[in-house]
Amino acid sequence: MGRVQIGEFEELVLLVVAILNDNAYGISVMEEIQSQTGRKINISAVHSALDRLETKSFLKSEVGGATAERGGRRKRFFKITVAGQEALNAIREQRNKLHDQIPSLGLKYVSI
């Protein structure tokens, strides 16, 4: 697998979609991010992040679930793809690798 081109906010969205599993659409993703991180975000930002992730084929989507709350309009549900999961893993591995290389010097002082 090559380098993963993914931004910080996209990574966050991708993670949340993975967490929400079967119920990931625009609003649920936004609310989850708000409740988990406390970040105030606009729905349009979530939408474009989702769209970008889909064109990068880290997400796939299907349409369905019209409800009264939406005036009978359908939702677009997102699901993480295998490539998406691999991307998350790759990012995590890379981060861990970097974290592990931090010299323990600092920690010593902290521990005093």
Place this chain on the structure above:
Amino acid sequence: MSPFDHEPPQWAIKFLKLYCKPRALEIIEGDAYELFYKRIEAEGLKPARRKFSWDVLRFFRLRYIKGLEDINSLNNIAMLKNYFKISIRSLLRQKFYSAINISGLAIGLAACLLITMYIGHELSYDNFHQDVDRVYRVANGQAGAWTPARLGAQMKTDFPEVEAVARLNGPFDQTFKIGDQVFKEARGFSADSTINQIFDIQFIAGNPKTALNRPNSVVLTQSLADKLFGYQDALGQIIKADGQNIQVTGVVADPPKNTHFQYNFINSYPHEEWITIGNWTGNGFFTYAKLAKGASPEQIHEKMPAFIREHLAPMIIKYSGHDSFDAFLADGGKKTFSLIPMQKLHLHYSHMALGSSGSIDNVYIFSAVAFFILLIACINFMNLSTARSAMRSKEVGMRKVLGSLKGQLVGQFLVESITVCFLSSILALGIASLALEGFNQLANRNFNVEDIFNTATLLKLFGIMLLVGLLAGSYPAFVLSAFKPITALKGESQATGKGSGFLRKGLVAFQFAISILLIVSTVVVYTQLNFIKNQDLGFNQEQVLLVKNINRLAENGTSFLNKIDRIPSVESRALSNQYLSGGVSDWGYQTVEDNPRNNSFINLFATADFLKTMDIELIEGRGFNKDLVSDTANILINEKTKKWLGGDVLGKVLSRGDGEDYTIIGVVKDFNHASLRRDIDPFIFRLMGEDGKTEGDWYAANYLSLKVTGDYQNTVEQVRQAWAETITDEPFEYVFLDESFNSLYAEEERFGQLFTASSGLAIVIACLGLFALAAFTLQRRYKEIAVRKVLGASVQSLTFMVIKSFTLLVLIGALIAIPVGYWLMKEWLASFAYQINLNNPLIWIVPILVVAAVAWLTVGYQSIRTATSNPVKALRSE
């Protein structure tokens, strides 16, 4: 109440539906609605509505905005792309025809572009002034330029509708002296301090309100100030102007190109009674008036009769000799002032426009030329497109078989023609930039390349391009799209029908007609110009050197004249107050009879040797004698004046009124003193003393005429030296009289150039078209010609056969062009008192022969090539 009963703001939904891609619309709308309902419960209706709108606005991103493919159906876009591709391919396949087509059209468009730019410029004159629609020029009578000094001030006092007035004089030349440097500057004016209420004059330094308040003040334009003071601060500087000390009280921005008031510097008026209060007699000023908001010129015009009666009646009665003003009116006497909108001055009243040399006729003529040239280019385009139709017939057949509708085919060909127009436009921009210098000369304007590439001009070009593309493209489009698919696929040509051939020939004939018309105009204009230049003026204008500004020599005049007298090549010399060809003013005289008759005569003051210097022939009586002081009360007249007086004139008396009587002592032969547009005027010579003084000790010797024999150039040099020795702060200015006369016809000269250029263009464009058309026709008749040759036709007869058909078209063109040309040229010549004879057959035959010869050369070359080629090649090519 359930939250679902509420609705989000309608405008936001409409906006969303307007911009949003249909693919994403439902999802976005759904999310927005869901959030909206949730927020009603959590935060209340108002914030929810506000946040809904905000969300919608936030979704306005490139990602979600409709693209081209969302507006039309995808199919149309694809077809459009295909049309475009096919156009480019067919253009590339026939490079020769395409090049001719595009370049012909480009030349036409370039001419058109330059001319639209010119017309736009002409029509924009003075529009930029603030309140220009309220500014008027006060005309004496209906369109007299000069008005009395008192008029403006009195109008402002009497009419509440008049908001501001200003008087103006100029343009004139003035000499500035700074240190020991002397500058002769043109385009100077004198003006009232209120001038900046009438015109937008942008002050860079100095106070606009007070700059012209005091006498001996001058306002300079930035460029003149830079020139005089070498980019140093000019404000407050003292300069010597025509010998007087004046102060620079303001520096203003240069006036824009499109105003009739083109100043270099503006002087203040002296504070003397004739200026500050002013008289009703004498018309020495241009008056401008600005009306109050809502006032109309008609209101002023209505009040004018009462105004005239109140202020001007006494003066009128005194000069007309009537008992009362009513008697003057009853006698048909007229006196009025009228208001002319300032915007009209440049084009419609050029004699009042301070020398801005505009003319509505020029605008019309230029428009007509642009139209004709563009028309020829369009005809070319149509001809070539239809002529080539056979090449495309298979393509059209195939498209139809595959389901193309006629409308789609029309669309395809229109796209093609617009593509060609687009390419031509780009080329036209290049051609126009290259031709700009020449065009400036023709139009007597000063355009630069930026004027071509400004948005307004480009938009016009774009408009013309679309128009030409659609108009010229529509005929071929309809012809081509009407092909029947089966015959088209069989490869049979369909354009051989009588109808389209006839139209094509008609169009070519029409092109010839326009070319012939333009050439005829060129020939007539130049013949006329030549005619009036070589016309005997009644005196000898050759070898006469005219020195200007003699009055500036003041007391050194005599010593200068003495120096001139020592130059051996100067045969004779004469001083005068004005000069022939330079505009001589007319004065009123009346006869001394029981019933005095009035007339105005061209009146020139000159020293005794004037007749000798100018070689004017004396036919009766005697000339002036410089040693006879009493001769100042005598006059010489010309034959025209004699005719008006009637009978034996020697010894008769003409009077200026108040006992100012002059006795006629001689009659000279008639001569022209101005452009030959006017007939010979009645003329009166008055004697000027050898010291340059006339009646009442008035010094009027402004010009010195020298008759020169032998070496011209050397004499000029000697006179210049004499001048330089006499005066240092006035540059030596001179003109040759014959050149001065010729320069009277500068406008006609430009006219001739315009016709030469446009007829040249017309012929070039028409030839391009003809060349391609002939090539095409011959290609189609390749086999026919081969068969004829096999059957025994000679090269000569074959060539003749082809040329014959084109010659016929030239003749048809001539038949159209000659009557139109005759009428037009008759109209033009009507403005000349001396005209050439239009019935001279050469004027008409030469242009026809020129066009025919060009047509023969164009067609002949190709037909000979075809006729001499081996017939076997043509017949074998099945």
